[in-house]
Amino acid sequence: MLFSPWCYGHHPTYLRHLISYWCQWQLPGTLNIVVSGQFLEEHTDVVELQKKYDDRQSIKFVAITPQEQADLENATSGWGRAFEQYKLISKYASLLKATQGLIIYFDSCQLPLVLGLKLPCPFSGIYYRPTFHYRLFVDSIPTWRERVQHLREQIFLWRLLHHPQFKTLFCLDPLAIEAIARLGNRDQVMHLPDPVKLEDSGENSPENLRVNLGIEPNRQIFLSFGRLSEGRKGVPQLVEAISLLSPDIQQNLCLLFVGEPNSKQLEAWLTPIRQLDSLKIVTRYGYVPESEVNSYFQLADVVLAPYQRHVGMSGILLQAAAANKPVLSSDYGLMGEMIRRYRLGLAVDSTLPSEIAKGLTRFLLEAPDNLCDRTKMKGFAEQNSAERFARIIFKYTILDTPKIL
Numbered sequence: 001m002l003f004s005p006w007c008y009g010h011h012p013t014y015l016r017h018l019i020s021y022w023c024q025w026q027l028p029g030t031l032n033i034v035v036s037g038q039f040l041e042e043h044t045d046v047v048e049l050q051k052k053y054d055d056r057q058s059i060k061f062v063a064i065t066p067q068e069q070a071d072l073e074n075a076t077s078g079w080g081r082a083f084e085q086y087k088l089i090s091k092y093a094s095l096l097k098a099t100q101g102l103i104i105y106f107d108s109c110q111l112p113l114v115l116g117l118k119l120p121c122p123f124s125g126i127y128y129r130p131t132f133h134y135r136l137f138v139d140s141i142p143t144w145r146e147r148v149q150h151l152r153e154q155i156f157l158w159r160l161l162h163h164p165q166f167k168t169l170f171c172l173d174p175l176a177i178e179a180i181a182r183l184g185n186r187d188q189v190m191h192l193p194d195p196v197k198l199e200d201s202g203e204n205s206p207e208n209l210r211v212n213l214g215i216e217p218n219r220q221i222f223l224s225f226g227r228l229s230e231g232r233k234g235v236p237q238l239v240e241a242i243s244l245l246s247p248d249i250q251q252n253l254c255l256l257f258v259g260e261p262n263s264k265q266l267e268a269w270l271t272p273i274r275q276l277d278s279l280k281i282v283t284r285y286g287y288v289p290e291s292e293v294n295s296y297f298q299l300a301d302v303v304l305a306p307y308q309r310h311v312g313m314s315g316i317l318l319q320a321a322a323a324n325k326p327v328l329s330s331d332y333g334l335m336g337e338m339i340r341r342y343r344l345g346l347a348v349d350s351t352l353p354s355e356i357a358k359g360l361t362r363f364l365l366e367a368p369d370n371l372c373d374r375t376k377m378k379g380f381a382e383q384n385s386a387e388r389f390a391r392i393i394f395k396y397t398i399l400d401t402p403k404i405l
Contacts, residue, residue, distance in 0.1 A: 001098035002033045012043045021390030023053035037063045085109035093120040114159040124168040124397040129312035130176040158183045168396045172313045195389035196318035206299040219254040223300035229265035234306035241356035247278040254280040297323035305329040306350035322381035326372040328359045342380040343373035
């Protein structure tokens with residue numbers, strides 16, 4: 001049983017890759033995927049994969065009830081959401097007679113399991129955001145709040161790794177594996193690639209897309225992709241940084257915002273710079289089918305990720321690397337460390353608009369090859385293939401068969 005009650009973020013992409021791999025290899029057994037009703041409505045492309053490729057009818061989507069979804073979304077605290085998820089996992093694992101469970105977003109439902117509560121079957125989870133090892137990174141001096149958080153993480157992880165039903169902790173942070181493994185059994189901790197798979201652009205080629213979007217050839221395109229109305233994505237700081245640029249710099253720049261469903265919030269942030277005559281701003285609001293995502297990254301000259309002290313990995317770094325495009329991103333935590341190690345672009349203090357402005361200026365005035373290493377970028381993307389992601393999950397949770405090695 002895959003437990004994935006959330007509608008956005010990594011969830012549709014991860015389920016797409018797992019379904020594709022299951023069908024390609026015709027893995028034995030039944031794959032039950034517990035989702036929200038909203039997921040079935042908004043991600044029909046993922047649901048259609050099962051209908052199109054699962055001839056054996058071995059994959060089943062199971063929707064939680066509207067009331068269960070409401071209770072989960074209306075929980076007023078992280079603890080409340082954790083216990084709501086625990087109830088759902090227990091209910092559906094029992095109902096479906098699951099022999100193994102995989103919790104797609106493990107960070108949000110750890111507490112009941114840390115406290116020793118049991119489930120109807122052995123379980124594994126995908127862990128997104130360890131931070132207790134950040135102190136090992138360059139220029140990382142934790143605050144006292146962060147020190148408390150680091151201690152809490154280690155206690156939680158120790159408890160989880162010693163839970164009698166716990167099987168495998170998949171961690172998206174490759175630099176955290178050894179630190180986590182020291183808290184339990186090394187065989188229980190696996191690095192999980194954050195999967196990237198670029199679709200063929202087809203008719204929606206970057207050249208056609210530039211024309212359709214009305215972007216002049218002389219402008220460099222800086223792409224912001226995803227749910228940008230979340231304050232942690234750094235759009236307000238980016239807007240302030242743009243206002244610091246001279247008109248001569250602005251006239252060579254196009255800001256392309258793609259994928260944000262909340263147009264009102266984003267437009268409110270963009271209002272101050274929409275008045276700048278020399279600047280080009282292009283927006284495409286709403287969900288972008290995965291088959292079209294590659295076109296936007298191929299079109300971009302630079303990918304923007306000025307996240308505000310973001311914890312964990314970001315699929316944006318992988319998409320940019322796979323498209324061979326440099327990023328302008330935060331220098332904090334894992335994202336900053338990956339940019340430095342693989343020379344993916346520029347890592348700046350994204351909490352300061354003046355530093356973002358300096359980064360933008362460098363990309364507009366310098367040769368991109370001076371600011372990144374395209375060979376290392378390619379290697380970074382290849383380490384995170386979608387096939388490898390799915391193979392590792394099925395090998396270490398649900399199945400034990402040489403067929404998927």
